[in-house]
Amino acid sequence: MTPTQPAYLMRVVLFLLLVAPVTSLMCYSCQSSRPFSDCESNVREFRKGANSKFAVNCSGYSNMQHDFCAIETYMQNGNANVILRECNDKTFSFSRFQPPYRKFKYLNPNNNTTMCxxxxxxxxxxxxxxxxxxNGPSSAPSSFRISFSFLIYLLMIYITFL
Structure with a gap:
């Protein structure tokens, strides 16, 4: 018995769908409200990549339409008071439709973009x-990281008062 052309084609497509490797985005996921926490600066743990205790597969987030990795950082006086690393679909811990967050809708994840x-x-x-x-941490020395964060903070204040 010879399978008909359409039935045979459907079986081939079904087989390919079942055996095709599924790849999804892997991101770091952690949060902290303490400066210099593991979520902010544990470079040794982040170097483990997909084996890190912070590694998550974004396919587990069924509510997301598009998978991106994200870092949200809230800084005051040059220190990161809150840091969130997560899978994200441009849904942040704040409403990006309220001023002054509207500009975050222009973030382009394909360019590894940061906006403040x-x-x-x-x-x-x-x-x-x-x-x-x-969305892992920088391996820059602590003193550089603090200085860089503080410079960003000062720049944002300067821009606000222009």
């Missing part, structure tokens, strides 16, 4: 990226 804004005395920065484990 100043809210009161706090700088809020968001990074979106679209490659595996791209």
């Amino acid at each position: 804004t100043v809210v009161g005395s706090m700088a809020v920065c968001v990074t979106l990226c679209s490659t595996d484990m791209c």
